[in-house]
Amino acid sequence: MPLGDHLRELRKRLVLAFIGILLGAIGGWFLYDVIYGLLQQPVEELRARGVEATLNFDSVASSFDIKLRVAGFLGLIVSCPWWIYHLWAFLAPGLKHNERRWTLAVIGAGVPLFAGGVYMAWLALPNTYILLTQFVPEGETSSLFIGVTDYLKFVMQFLLIFGFAFLLPLILVVLNFLGVVKGITWLKGWRWAVIVIFVLSALATPTADVVTFILMALPIVVLYFAAVGICLLNDRRRARKSAKEEAELDDALADGASSSADAER
Structure with missing residues (x-):
């Protein structure tokens, strides 16, 4: 396939993947309150330890910005079967017919791999955040004011890093x-x-x-x-x-x- 055709195919797959993420983000917009409550659980555990931890919206537009970020994060998570499929669809033209069947089976494993990585990170997240804030003295005189933008950025990146890390073995197989x-x-x-x-x-x-x-x-x-x-x-x-x-x-x-x-x- 000529280079121009490859680039047009890549653009097509990226656009379709983005549409899937966007549709997932629309659903995430309406589930914002539920997802936000889950993402701030490490802060609740800090409060249980006696640390007066509070998430702060430090600007007028920060609440809207956070809602967009959380919606986009959920869109990326729930649409993983869609964008993983389009990753395979972009690579498949370079393979023979029988190899495409094998690759489709391997790419199909990408969904539980990505979800498993996110879940493992979620299990480790509370301990990680408690460790990073363990030097805050406990007691009524101690307060921890956390910028909600920085906090949610840390949490979402932490979860996504492990999700993509669990996809690395799949990449090894595809390259082979x-x-x-x-x-x-x-x-x-x-x-x-x-x-x-x-x-x-x-x-x-x-x-x-x-x-x-x-x-x-x-x-x-x-x-x-x-x-x-x-x-x-x-x-x-x-x-x-x-x-x-x-x-x-x-x-x-x-x-x-x-x-x-x-x-x-």
């Missing part, structure tokens, strides 16, 4: 199916991959409880090796197919040579 990287390459780099996963998990969940960040890292490590296994199986399948095609070609050439020899005689 596209023929960009072989499975053995991912396997050789497993030590670095594990180190990077644990370091990023420790940074993203800076909690004194070591068990928390380990529980965050282990699912990603398991998904990494599962992705490597799928890549290796795909490489083996391709190698068998290539060997079979070469054998058939050799047989055809041998038959052709034999026929030519018989004709000469």
Whole structure:
């Protein structure tokens, strides 16, 4: 496909993905009160510890801005099947028909992967936020005024980072199916991959409880090796197919040579 066609296809897929996110954001607009109540739970836990924590709308337009942000965040979450599908649809033209079936199955796993990453981050969020604010003295004389814009930006980015992190194994598989990287390459780099996963998990969940960040890292490590296994199986399948095609070609050439020899005689 020419470069211009690729760019037009990319634009088409981005527009369709954006429309899906926008429709989800419209639903999020009407669910704002419910979602906002859920997102401020870490602040409620701070209050339970005796810290007078308060979320502050520090400008005239901040309440409207926050409602837009929360609606967009929910739109991105609920529309993940839609934009993951269009990611696959953009990549699919470069694959053969049978490979597209495999890729569709793998991309279909992207929805629970993304949702699982968001859920794992949600479980770790309260401990993370409590740790970051643990130096505020407890008692009636202590107050913590939190800008609602900065707070919700932190919470939403935290959840989305882990959602996209859980999609990384899927990206490894897609790159392998596209023929960009072989499975053995991912396997050789497993030590670095594990180190990077644990370091990023420790940074993203800076909690004194070591068990928390380990529980965050282990699912990603398991998904990494599962992705490597799928890549290796795909490489083996391709190698068998290539060997079979070469054998058939050799047989055809041998038959052709034999026929030519018989004709000469």
